[in-house]
Amino acid sequence: MSCPIAKDDFGAGNSSSAPAGTRGRRTEPLKKVAQDVYERIDNDLYRAAGDVWRQPDSPFYLMQSSFNPARVGYFKRKLLAELNIDPQGRTALDVGCGGGILSEEIARLGFAVTGIDPAGPSLRMAAGHAQAGGLRIAYEQGSGEAIPFRNDSFDVVFCCDVLEHVRDVAKVVAEISRVLKPGGVFCYGTLNRTFLSKLVAINIAQVWKRWAMAPPSLHAWRMFIKPDELKSLLGRHGLEWREHRGLGPNVSPLKFLGLLRQRARGLLTYKDLGERLFAVEKSDLSIIYLGYAIKGGTSK
Numbered sequence: 001m002s003c004p005i006a007k008d009d010f011g012a013g014n015s016s017s018a019p020a021g022t023r024g025r026r027t028e029p030l031k032k033v034a035q036d037v038y039e040r041i042d043n044d045l046y047r048a049a050g051d052v053w054r055q056p057d058s059p060f061y062l063m064q065s066s067f068n069p070a071r072v073g074y075f076k077r078k079l080l081a082e083l084n085i086d087p088q089g090r091t092a093l094d095v096g097c098g099g100g101i102l103s104e105e106i107a108r109l110g111f112a113v114t115g116i117d118p119a120g121p122s123l124r125m126a127a128g129h130a131q132a133g134g135l136r137i138a139y140e141q142g143s144g145e146a147i148p149f150r151n152d153s154f155d156v157v158f159c160c161d162v163l164e165h166v167r168d169v170a171k172v173v174a175e176i177s178r179v180l181k182p183g184g185v186f187c188y189g190t191l192n193r194t195f196l197s198k199l200v201a202i203n204i205a206q207v208w209k210r211w212a213m214a215p216p217s218l219h220a221w222r223m224f225i226k227p228d229e230l231k232s233l234l235g236r237h238g239l240e241w242r243e244h245r246g247l248g249p250n251v252s253p254l255k256f257l258g259l260l261r262q263r264a265r266g267l268l269t270y271k272d273l274g275e276r277l278f279a280v281e282k283s284d285l286s287i288i289y290l291g292y293a294i295k296g297g298t299s300k
């Protein structure tokens, strides 16, 4: 099995390459992703027919079972317990809401939720599921680069597992800052661009068939974002960064590979996998991280 990690990939990402000898030390501004890199991912996956988000045999089932509990737990703790925000009467926007997996949990916390996504079929699934569950969530088609709302509209904006899918992260962050009210909170989660994330999130999860659990065009490593790059981007758009927290698997690396192997051999469905393998909070940011920032620096 050959390892497709090219030496030149390190530090190149969607920022320009650092000069020799400074690699890893300088934080280059995030640039618009090159067209050829952007074309490596397939955002049409979210336009597939049927509810790709909740079928037990769909890889996106894992968003609900393996990722949602940890990220919702983190955001709930930060917003409600630490920032003392009372969700009643407050508005939240979920940018890139997909099938509404996160939007529904935000609504259950008590926020009045709006979800936007470019993928119409996902939005229709999300709307149908919310309605069936008695949740009032407004879903609208729209992209993070052109958020269809006025300045200072929302108390909280969420954008989870989306920033690594967009062509122009700087524009998305600028738009999120624009629609947040002064003192509003931006809650996010994304993938780091490290050796380990290339190994785990790209090669093991997507490329190497022995373990692969995700479509091969789900992610492009060069679109992953280093925490420091995001931190400085937030600052440039009036969002005061507060914290990053890592997510990692609940099991050992060997057990992790064993479970993926069982899924790849058809011995486990994605639903079975999600019951055994899920994300937990860690201090290690090297694969997935969550975080938050406040517009203007002081939460209301």
Ligand SMILES: C[S@@+](CC[C@H](N)C(=O)[O-])C[C@H]1O[C@@H](n2cnc3c(N)ncnc32)[C@H](O)[C@@H]1O
Pocket: 043, 046, 063, 095, 096, 097, 098, 099, 100, 101, 102, 116, 117, 118, 119, 122, 142, 143, 144, 145, 159, 160, 161, 162, 165, 166, 167
């Ligand atoms: C991995 S899914 C995450 C969905 C949801 N945020 C969650 O965590 O359950 C990525 C989502 O990003 C959306 N997306 C892709 N490009 C986008 C853009 N430019 N602006 C907003 N959303 C985008 C996709 O349609 C898809 O629903």
